[in-house]
Amino acid sequence: MTTIQIGCDLTYSVTNPTSFLFNVAAARTGHQTISEETLQLTPNIKYEASSLGTEDIQVYRLTVEPCDLQLQYRANVDLRPEIYDTSGIVETGYSQLPSEVLPYLNPSRYCESDRLTHFALRMFGNAQPGFARVTAICDWINSNLDYQSGSTSESTSACDVLIQRVGVCRDYAHLAIALCRALCIPARYVSGYAVALQPPDFHGFFEAYLGSRWYLFDATRMAPVEGFVRIGTGRDAADASFATIIGEATLTYMAVWAEQTGLNQIPHQPLPPAGVSTIN
CATH class of the missing domain: 3.10.620.30 (C8orf32 fold)
Incomplete structure (x- = not known):
C-alpha cells in the first residue's frame, strides 16, 4: 500500500451571484481509499456534497454572492495497485x-x-x-x-x-x-x-x-x-472539469499537489506503461 497526501487551493474573485460545481475530491474505489479528508471554504458557505453521473463522481455544489472565494481541499489516500502481465x-x-x-x-x-x-x-x-x-x-x-x-x-x-x-x-x-x-x-x-x-x-x-x-x-x-x-x-x-461555473468568477490563484507519505516509494520518473494496473 502507498499513501498519497493530496490537496488543492483555489481562489476566485466573484463579481456577481455565481454557482459552482467543484470536482476536486478523490474518488472512493476498490483500489483507492481515503483515510482523512477535509474541505474548507472561505467565507464559510453552505455547500452540498453529492455524487454525479454513473461513475459516482464526488462533487461540491454551492452558490455565492460577490466575494473572494477560497477553497481548500486536503486528503490522505491509500493506493493499492495491482500487478499484471x-x-x-x-x-x-x-x-x-x-x-x-x-x-x-x-x-x-x-x-x-x-x-x-x-x-x-x-x-x-x-x-x-x-x-x-x-x-x-x-x-x-x-x-x-x-x-x-x-x-x-x-x-x-x-x-x-x-x-x-x-x-x-x-x-x-x-x-x-x-x-x-x-x-x-x-x-x-x-x-x-x-x-x-x-x-x-x-x-x-x-x-x-x-x-x-x-x-x-x-x-x-x-x-x-x-x-x-x-x-x-x-x-x-x-x-471531469475541476470546476464548473455558472455566473461571473475569475480564478486568481491555484495550487495543486500530490506527495507520497507511505513507505513504498514511487519512482519520480514515469515507468513504462506496463506492470501496474489501473487504480479503479
Missing part, C-alpha cells in the same frame, strides 16, 4: 463488450473519433491488438506532440491537437481516446492528482477497456500511473 491483455470484440462500456466508443465533444478512423487504421491498424496497440498509440502521441503549457484552450479538440502537434495533458488524453475509439477500443478520460508531476497541477490520464476491465495510461509520460489519485471519469474533459 501485459502480454496477455487483448482487445474485446464489439459483440462481447458490456452495455455500460458502449458509450465510450462514441465520438464526444473533444474526441471526434469518427473523423480520425482513416488515420487510426493507417497508423495503428497493423499493430498488435490489445495492450500493445494502446501503448503504440501513446508512444506515437508522446513522440509527435510537444507538451507546452498554455498552447491550447478549452475549445481545443483531438483533431485540433493532431493538426497543431502541441498541447497539454488533457489534449494528449483526448487524442489517445479518439484514436482508441476509432479502432473500436472503448476509452474514457480520467482526471486526478499525480505524484512527481512537474509543474504540479490537476492531471489528465485516460483508460482503455481491454479484456474485461479498464487499464490506465498516460500519453504524456510525465507521471507514474502507480502514483495517480483518481478524481473523476467521463467521456472527455468536459465531464
Whole structure:
C-alpha cells in the first residue's frame, strides 16, 4: 500500500451571484481509499456534497454572492495497485463488450473519433491488438506532440491537437481516446492528482477497456500511473472539469499537489506503461 497526501487551493474573485460545481475530491474505489479528508471554504458557505453521473463522481455544489472565494481541499489516500502481465491483455470484440462500456466508443465533444478512423487504421491498424496497440498509440502521441503549457484552450479538440502537434495533458488524453475509439477500443478520460508531476497541477490520464476491465495510461509520460489519485471519469474533459461555473468568477490563484507519505516509494520518473494496473 502507498499513501498519497493530496490537496488543492483555489481562489476566485466573484463579481456577481455565481454557482459552482467543484470536482476536486478523490474518488472512493476498490483500489483507492481515503483515510482523512477535509474541505474548507472561505467565507464559510453552505455547500452540498453529492455524487454525479454513473461513475459516482464526488462533487461540491454551492452558490455565492460577490466575494473572494477560497477553497481548500486536503486528503490522505491509500493506493493499492495491482500487478499484471501485459502480454496477455487483448482487445474485446464489439459483440462481447458490456452495455455500460458502449458509450465510450462514441465520438464526444473533444474526441471526434469518427473523423480520425482513416488515420487510426493507417497508423495503428497493423499493430498488435490489445495492450500493445494502446501503448503504440501513446508512444506515437508522446513522440509527435510537444507538451507546452498554455498552447491550447478549452475549445481545443483531438483533431485540433493532431493538426497543431502541441498541447497539454488533457489534449494528449483526448487524442489517445479518439484514436482508441476509432479502432473500436472503448476509452474514457480520467482526471486526478499525480505524484512527481512537474509543474504540479490537476492531471489528465485516460483508460482503455481491454479484456474485461479498464487499464490506465498516460500519453504524456510525465507521471507514474502507480502514483495517480483518481478524481473523476467521463467521456472527455468536459465531464471531469475541476470546476464548473455558472455566473461571473475569475480564478486568481491555484495550487495543486500530490506527495507520497507511505513507505513504498514511487519512482519520480514515469515507468513504462506496463506492470501496474489501473487504480479503479
